[in-house]
Amino acid sequence: MKKNENIILKFLLALAVISVILIKFVLADIPEIIDKGNEFGEIIYNLSLAYISSYIFYRIVVVIPENRNRKNIYESTSFITYGIIHTGSRIIKPKKTQEGYLDITDSANEISETEFENICKSIGLHDSFDFKWTKSEVSQIxxxxxxxxxxxxxxxxKTELFAFMPHLETEHIKLIxxxxxxxxxxxGHHYLENENILDKEEKLDFMFPMLFDFYKKIxxxxxxxxxIKL
Incomplete structure (x- = not known):
């Protein structure tokens, strides 16, 4: 449930409780000020009681199981989602230092559009991103x-995560x-799979718009x- 909707439900609950207290304990012995005031009060009282009962039923039958299921699902989906974030956050790294990746899970590593573009201008498609270590050799990636x-x-x-789609929030689905x-x-495959059209010295600035767009969405x-709060 959205935060605003939850606030409205709690506000109506507080209003219903106050109405019950006023009608049955505060205003019970006060003479009617308006005609049919007692009958009108009884209607408000009954509606308030009905809302309080419905809210309690809703919390027990819907909210508590939903929160429990959400927490269980989150343990699986968060692992996959943070995997997407980690993979996406390593899309490029500064050539000048080679000190780790631009891991944007650390807010201190957030870079501006200009900085991102400058990095792309300094790196070539066939430049080394990292090295792959095996038992027999070290090869360049x-x-x-x-x-x-x-x-x-x-x-x-994305395919793995969307197996849980019925349990995901719509905002989560939209962001993915x-x-x-x-x-x-x-x-991207139009550029990356057709190596015949790629210059050996090609810099990443020709891909800068799509790379930075990807970075922002990550x-x-x-x-x-x-x-997310559980």
């Missing part, structure tokens, strides 16, 4: 390979869909997840 892997992981994670439907994920998802 280029940004081209990294982008392909990121797209694949995001799409796979915004990421999956972003140009980088939905159209940030929105991260903000949403950090705001």
């Amino acid at each position: 280029t940004y081209l390979e990294h982008f392909k892997k990121t797209r694949r992981q995001i799409i796979e994670s 869909n915004d990421i999956v439907q972003s140009p980088f994920i939905s159209m 940030r929105k998802l991260n903000k949403y997840m950090n705001g």
